[in-house]
Amino acid sequence: MLEFWYSDQCSRQIKLMICIATCVMIYLCSTVQQLSPMFTGMSITIGIGIHGLRALSLKIAADNPYKKGFAILILVMPLMAFITLISALLTQHKIILALQVIGFAAIGLFILSMFANRRFDKNEQR
Template sequence: MLDFWYSEKCTREIKLIICITTCAIIYYFSNIEQLNTWAVGFSLGIGVFIHVLHHLKLKLNTHNKYSNGLNIIVLSLPIIAILFLIQSIPPINKMILIVQSLGFIGLGFFIVSIYENRSKRS
């Protein structure tokens, strides 16, 4: 999925639609129950962290002896962080808060990746 996001097939319009849809979902569920501010910040940080790990993975040569270890880290660290976030969410309306936190993870990732790949102004 990350390969599609960074490919030429995923145009600016598709990225915009995905971002607006994610914001609408977060807004809808926040009317029911609001996520704590620390959870929002942690979720955004996980999204940024996923982007950084993906770029580290791309920069490392596939023939490097550390590439297998980095692939394991790229897969396991975000999952561990997401599981920690889900575990720390209060049990009241937990599914609604999980959807919001996953949305904020996506927004953190979207904002950083779109900003990095934006066209430069001259």
């Protein structure tokens, strides 16, 4: 999924639609029960961390012996962070809160990945 998000096939319009759909999903879930600000911040941090790990993995040469281990780390670290965060949620409406955790992590990833790929024109008119 990340490969599609970072590929040229995923246009700006697709990314915008995915971001809007994610925000709508978070809003609908928050009408049932809101996620606390602490969990929201940690979720966004997980999303930012996923982007950071991917950026680091791209800097490792393909013939490096640590490349495969780092690919496993990119999979395991966010998964463990999600499991830990979701297990600490309240038991009432846990699925709704877990969806919000995943949504906010996605928003953190979306914002950072779109900003990192942004091209600024020096001669841009304002």
